[in-house]
Amino acid sequence: xxxxxxxxxxxxxxxxxxxxxxxxxxxxxxxxxxxxxxxxxxxxxxxxxxxxxxxxxxxxxxxxxxxxxxxxxxxxxxxxxxxxxxxxxxxxxxxxxxxxxxxxxxxxxxxxxxxxxxxxxxxxxxxxxxxxxxxxxxxxxxxxxxxxxxxxxxxxxxxxxxxxxxxxxxxxxxxxxxxxxxxxxxxxxxxxxxxxxxxxxxxxxxxxxxxxxxxxxxxxxxxxxxxxxxxxxxxxxxxxxxxxxxxxxxxxxxxxxxxxxxxxxxxxxxxxxxxxxxxxxxxxxxx
Numbered sequence: 426x427x428x429x430x431x432x433x434x435x436x437x438x439x440x441x442x443x444x445x446x447x448x449x450x451x452x453x454x455x456x457x458x459x460x461x462x463x464x465x466x467x468x469x470x471x472x473x474x475x476x477x478x479x480x481x482x483x484x485x486x487x488x489x490x491x492x493x494x495x496x497x498x499x500x501x502x503x504x505x506x507x508x509x510x511x512x513x514x515x516x517x518x519x520x521x522x523x524x525x526x527x528x529x530x531x532x533x534x535x536x537x538x539x540x541x542x543x544x545x546x547x548x549x550x551x552x553x554x555x556x557x558x559x560x561x562x563x564x565x566x567x568x569x570x571x572x573x574x575x576x577x578x579x580x581x582x583x584x585x586x587x588x589x590x591x592x593x594x595x596x597x598x599x600x601x602x603x604x605x606x607x608x609x610x611x612x613x614x615x616x617x618x619x620x621x622x623x624x625x626x627x628x629x630x631x632x633x634x635x636x637x638x639x640x641x642x643x644x645x646x647x648x649x650x651x652x653x654x655x656x657x658x659x660x661x662x663x664x665x666x667x668x669x670x671x672x673x674x675x676x677x678x679x680x681x682x683x684x685x686x687x688x689x690x691x692x693x694x695x696x697x698x699x700x701x702x703x704x705x706x707x708x709x710x711x712x
Contacts, residue, residue: 464615469640505583516573
């Protein structure tokens with residue numbers, strides 16, 4: 426089997442996992458708030474990561490180096506994920522995914538400040554295309570702007586921060602170490618945020634399966650995408666990842682009677698063009 430085909434299969438798993446997490450998040454949101462969802466998701470993540478570290482003997486890779494960076498990275502991810510889970514409960518799923526795809530473009534804008542990377546003309550053009558796409562997804566006359574659109578767009582910024590701090594951590598930290606602090610720190614954050622009012626709801630019989638699905642699908646999505654990127658270049662993986670948009674649009678139509686809106690697809694296409702332009706330019710430069 427060719428590496429490209431293997432990468433396609435891994436990305437199919439990622440698309441399925443991300444879509445599952447979106448649907449499960451909407452269903453669980455009927456009974457639990459976003460902080461409680463994140464708390465239970467992190468608890469499941471801790472169990473999975475600790476079990477895998479014990480089975481593979483990678484416990485020794487967990488250290489206390491770069492704790493400050495771990496804290497900042499996980500605060501950004503915790504905030505972004507909470508905003509994302511809120512968004513999937515109040516606006517069409519396709520709209521959430523379209524706005525989420527702007528994360529790489531926010532990386533372009535913020536990386537000169539955080540990673541010290543240069544902002545080239547191509548990167549600037551890619552970012553401009555992305556922001557034009559955001560305006561189209563949110564409606565050109567701004568009539569479609571609401572709390573769900575704002576939180577979905579904001580989650581992309583925090584996911585971009587997560588990407589950049591993860592990139593910094595991978596220079597010295599193993600995947601096991603990063604995932605360990607990801608799950609344990611966010612479990613603590615979830616406990617604090619969910620319990621600030623002294624009332625943490627337990628998942629009932631209806632929401633418990635969805636909570637488990639969120640925890641497992643979240644880890645699987647990133648695992649599948651990492652494997653795909655290891656097998657094929659980003660110029661191959663990113664276009665496959667954008668299949669998530671029509672896929673979740675169809676799911677939203679079938680499960681929730683959400684309309685297939687032209688503005689969402691048009692804006693997403695422009696966001697994709699900005700992402701792909703940047704990746705294509707970076708690939709040519711390295712070649």
